[in-house]
Amino acid sequence: MSLPPGFLDELRSRTSLAQVVGRKVMWDPRKSNQGKGDMWAPCPFHQEKTASFHVDDRKGYYYCFGCHAKGDAISFVRETENVSFIEAIEILAREAGMPMPERDPKAQEKADRRTRLAEVMERAVQHFRLQLKTGAAAEARDYLAGRGLSSDVQERWEIGFAPPGWQGLWDHLRGKGVEEDLILGAGLAKPSNQGKAPYDTFRNRIMFPIRDAPGRAIAFGGRAMDPTDNAKYLNSPETELFDKGRSLFNVRSAREAAGKGQSLLVAEGYMDVIALSEAGFTATVAPLGTAITEDQLQMLWRIAPEPVIALDGDTAGLRAAMRLIDMVLPQLEAGKSLRFAIMPPGQDPDDVIRTGGAGAMQKILDQAQPLVHLLWRRETEGKVFDSPERKAALDKALRSAIQKIPDATLKRHYGDEIQRLRWELFGNRSKGQRQGGRLRGNWNKDPAGATPGARASLLAATAGEIEDQLREAVILAVLLTHPALLPDFEDELDRLDCSLPDHARIRDAVLRHGGCEPNELKAKVVGETGADALEKLFTQSHIAVIPAIRHSSDVGAARQCLHEEFVKLGARRGAAREVSEAMQDIDRLADEGLTWRLTQAALAKERAEHGSSEDKTVYDTAPSGARMNREERSAFDALISNIQFTKPGRRSD
Structure with a gap:
């Protein structure tokens, strides 16, 4: 059976080798470091008492220093389950929630088409890069320079420009002999409803290539130069190469940097990713114009166990984070979570770096909040708890949220932390913080005038x-x-x-x-x-x-x-x-x-x-x-x- 290009790469990216191997071995807690995906156990392929079998979960490979067995998740399933290559893939795909490609006699033809689409995308990358050097792109170059992106930075990120014309890229590719069907299939042009020639998808925009984990150009993101344009940022439509909910901007470089020990950061857009990476935070990715999806969350956890979500310090950024909580809670397990770094009001990561440099950003990242604190903030901030009924409503909302966590031990730890925060809120609130029952300020401060003995007294309890x-x-x-x-x-x-x-x-x-x-x-x-x-x-x-x-x-x-x-x-x-x-x-x-x-x-x-x-x-x-x-x-x-x-x-x- 022929598998389409990219299928195995996606399967490996959505599969945790440590979880697959963990069903067959007992990890050595003294040598293993779950946080870094560095796991050790006695080898399942030969008899031994020492932990010489090593799994690098981030890279997706195992190696035994005793019998020299090595491979990835597919080879491990093949050897331990005694199944064929395709059967091993079917097992892993089923666990990862990926449908197997149909046994199509034209599979090779489809694979060839995807390869040709990727080649067309590379031609478009080069065309847009050349256009950025023309006179028509003077305003775009000024904009990039104003954002602190030098010509070297522009080259590193392959930034380009799509001129205002309706058929600039179309005419260029057709002049190179590229078939119309491939240009349309790559999402680079759209058919006309007026019987005319297809027109370019991107016009008068700064262009950012989007590459997948193997490094192929699969889509573009375009930033509008016209301030009256309805869409400030525009992504390629979904194609045979591009699935927006399963892609991350800069994923290839971020995975490599995270494997070397950097914290994985998740920013909101292309400019934030570039600014953070150029400031030294090279393990940075961004979703593509939507809230983080479940597939993207699993991709993030395959790269690092606790990604940091870098949020813009505005209402929209906080709202996005609050919505993310409900999606993440049912996915949590021991060793996998999120932290949230909130920028100052009205600023994004790019603003922070330009005004305060990498040091200012590092201070914000050092203060990143765990998910449980963001949950607490969502349920309490700006709300009034001046009656038993309102306190009970708070307890019910928090209990309902925590019940979504499938891991019993993790659920208990969340309950402990919520209990501690609740104790601080209702046991240590001063008059100045109550202000008519509405919670304000820092809830962790001690009540004014209360002695340590009074704060710990049983009189504060029922x-x-x-x-x-x-x-x-x-x-x-x-x-x-x-x-x-x-x-x-x-x-x-x-x-x-x-x-x-x-x-x-x-x-x-x-x-x-x-x-x-x-x-x-x-x-x-x-x-x-x-x-x-x-x-x-x-x-x-x-x-x-x-x-x-x-x-x-x-x-x-x-x-x-x-x-x-x-x-x-x-x-x-x-x-x-x-x-x-x-x-x-x-x-x-x-x-x-x-x-x-x-x-x-x-x-x-x-x-x-x-x-x-x-x-x-x-x-x-x-x-x-x-x-x-x-x-x-x-x-x-x-x-x-x-x-x-x-x-x-x-x-x-």
Whole structure:
């Protein structure tokens, strides 16, 4: 079967070799660098214990330093699946969502036509470049010089000019013997509706050639010289060579530069790409007149795991970014995301470089925001949250957005960061920032006049939040004292949604280093979270009454304590979620079923907090079979009751 030119190149560009190989091997985490696509594993082609099999995901090649096996994704599938060349391509194409070319007996004829179309495009590139040197292009040369593009830069980027005439390129190509059908097929001319000869697609425009990953000229972008022209920028129509949604301007050079360690930048237009590249940011691409498509996003991730979107500092640029969020969230996975660098108001990257140089641009890139912060900004900026209903609406919108993320672990981390931002917003807002309930300014600033103790006080939380924070603290303190129990409670800890940022950081550190001895674990946690976080945890008064903390050698008490706290915390939060969902449904589902749901949630919470039965012995028996002194078990519950006796929400301004 003959494949059309460019099919295999596109297949390779849309396929992650690391993902293909990862189905057959276990990566060595000590040698691999997922961020750079530099992966190592024991070779799947011969028996070995060391990781001598290397995958360069950016270049799309593998090599074994033991048996010297080498190749790309196609050869890997052929060897490991024992299939033919075409069958391997079919497997990869199906995974990449690419339809296989039909088994057409005229496939070679089509392939030849595409080759001829590419040759016509190269003729057009050369023609436009020559036209830029003529007297008719004086205004275009002045414009380019005014934008800081010297003659050398113009040569490097093959910039040309299409004169104002209606048939300049048409007559030139026809004079060289190029068939009319090929000129029309390449998108360089359009047929006349008045029975006349076809006319040029591009007229009175500065011309930028668009090349694909292998380097073939597949289209043009033209910048109008006439300020009254309806289309300031015009791209070639889609052709057999050019698919706008699957192409990126400057993709070939950007891929090479990203492979050498540069950050991949995504700008809005041709001039931005040229300005950034000439300033040293050579790993820069641009979509072609449309918002980033799913296909382009996958292309970007094949080049780099975390591209930076360089946004113009105007309303249109921000709107485009906000729309991009909903398309990206369902595509996210561990190690693949986006960051957003927002230019100063009214400026684009070209403006920033011309006024402040490469240094000014680098400062903006260094401050690029992660996707989660842009999501938060979209849902909160300029909005009023002066009532419980509006706060609930914010929570619902954020929850709905996060639910689009398919990766459970990534979804949890997004939830943690949103929780931290929410804590800063509603827990640390000063009078000057409220201004009638509308959010303004920097939400991360501390409230005016608030002491550190007041900011961290439990008085800022509701009764339910107080209980959650206390139970979270007990769980973390017990695990830090008894890290050997982590394997038994690792799933519960991994799913634990912490109410406080410090608790979340301690939880993550414990999950990473839980196999250590207690003192070593605490030292590593301090190294990641700082001494203050751990000191605050263990100096809380209720921690001292926990038997598992007082008697650090009593593993049974520690196990029983962890079991109870996870059960009670889960039951309270489950009941709270049920109530929240019921409140949302109350208008349309106010029936006996809704009442039953709320009753069951309350009963589950009651059973978890007080046990299914009570007796008069000095011990309680837990579901796990462990026995615990009832007096000690009650100490913590009594403390919670006393704390809850204080009305939440009262604070001094």
